[in-house]
Amino acid sequence: MEQRIGFIGLGNMGCAILQGIIASQSVPASQFYVYDIHPENGEKLKANYEVYVMESAKEVAKEADIVFIAVKPNNINDVLSEIQKELKKSTVVVSVAAGITIKMIEAVIGYDQKIIRVMPNTPALVNSAMCSLTPNTEVTPEELLAVRALLNCIGLTEVLPEYQVHSATGVGGSGPAFVFMFIEALADGAVKGGMTRRQAYKFAAQTVMGSAKLMLETGKHPGELKDMVCSPGGITIEGVQELEQNTFRAAVMDAVEACINRSKQLSGEK
Numbered sequence: 001m002e003q004r005i006g007f008i009g010l011g012n013m014g015c016a017i018l019q020g021i022i023a024s025q026s027v028p029a030s031q032f033y034v035y036d037i038h039p040e041n042g043e044k045l046k047a048n049y050e051v052y053v054m055e056s057a058k059e060v061a062k063e064a065d066i067v068f069i070a071v072k073p074n075n076i077n078d079v080l081s082e083i084q085k086e087l088k089k090s091t092v093v094v095s096v097a098a099g100i101t102i103k104m105i106e107a108v109i110g111y112d113q114k115i116i117r118v119m120p121n122t123p124a125l126v127n128s129a130m131c132s133l134t135p136n137t138e139v140t141p142e143e144l145l146a147v148r149a150l151l152n153c154i155g156l157t158e159v160l161p162e163y164q165v166h167s168a169t170g171v172g173g174s175g176p177a178f179v180f181m182f183i184e185a186l187a188d189g190a191v192k193g194g195m196t197r198r199q200a201y202k203f204a205a206q207t208v209m210g211s212a213k214l215m216l217e218t219g220k221h222p223g224e225l226k227d228m229v230c231s232p233g234g235i236t237i238e239g240v241q242e243l244e245q246n247t248f249r250a251a252v253m254d255a256v257e258a259c260i261n262r263s264k265q266l267s268g269e270k
């Protein structure tokens with residue numbers, strides 16, 4: 001039987017995952033049942049894809065076998081309370097809400113409900129997401145595999161124990177924001193040197209993408225790949241020294257640590 005996939009919340013993340021899966025052509029748009037409290041978000045989607053736009057979160061929960069919930073953490077309790085009665089025992093609820101633990105979700109929809117906590121990121125929009133998955137004990141290996149297969153349509157996945165989701169949030173969920181800041185800065189440097197802004201963004205973005213691809217495809221350590229760029233007595237090593245003197249790596253580590261701390265705070269751990 002065709003799997004019916006629900007989406008409640010069609011903002012940045014909900015749309016990134018949904019459109020990413022549809023773009024991968026693994027699941028036809030007609031298997032998606034969606035709802036957003038702002039009707040224009042459903043209408044926008046409907047203009048491009050043959051998805052079913054529902055009138056309420058309840059209707060999505062009634063129809064779907066797998067329900068993605070992609071509302072902000074402060075709205076998730078309302079949504080969970082609303083759909084609780086509509087969920088079948090077999091429905092798999094997938095939450096992408098940062099800082100919201102499986103226990104917090106179980107407390108609202110019941111300890112016997114199947115729940116998978118996912119930490120995705122916006123590169124899902126271009127089939128290059130990094131997602132973590134954490135199932136509760138009600139989820140069978142087959143159900144985890146089915147949700148993982150969906151997320152594999154939009155990038156890479158790892159199954160993680162829940163205590164590691166804070167790190168997954170810092171490096172994966174929030175990471176793109178830091179990478180975009182880096183790209184912007186890299187391009188600003190080139191603009192300072194006289195390059196046009198359009199070309200500078202192209203050079204910076206392709207350089208970041210190519211470097212990440214080189215690391216993933218060769219499996220080489222980032223330090224080794226960095227060393228391959230630095231000619232002895234050459235040009236790059238001058239820039240490396242500047243970054244070290246400006247504590248670049250410590251600043252990035254601090255940024256990830258700040259995200260981890262905030263995630264723990266939202267989870268009630270701090």
Ligand SMILES: NC(=O)C1=CN([C@@H]2O[C@H](COP(=O)(O)OP(=O)(O)OC[C@H]3O[C@@H](n4cnc5c(N)ncnc54)[C@H](O)[C@@H]3O)[C@@H](O)[C@H]2O)C=CC1
Binds near residue numbers: 035073078
């Ligand atoms: N934006 C990102 O890069 C990432 C976001 N997340 C998580 O994804 C979730 C969604 O975040 P964004 O998409 O960025 O937020 P967003 O604000 O872009 O989207 C949230 C959507 O939920 C809708 N909504 C609010 N209350 C609703 C309700 N009661 N019923 C149905 N729809 C409702 C809003 O109208 C909005 O379209 C959050 O929990 C966030 O922690 C996780 C990883 C990365």
Ligand SMILES: O=C(O)[C@@H]1CCC=N1
Binds near residue numbers: 098169173174
């Ligand atoms: O900033 C946030 O709260 C969400 C979670 C990770 C990325 N965006």
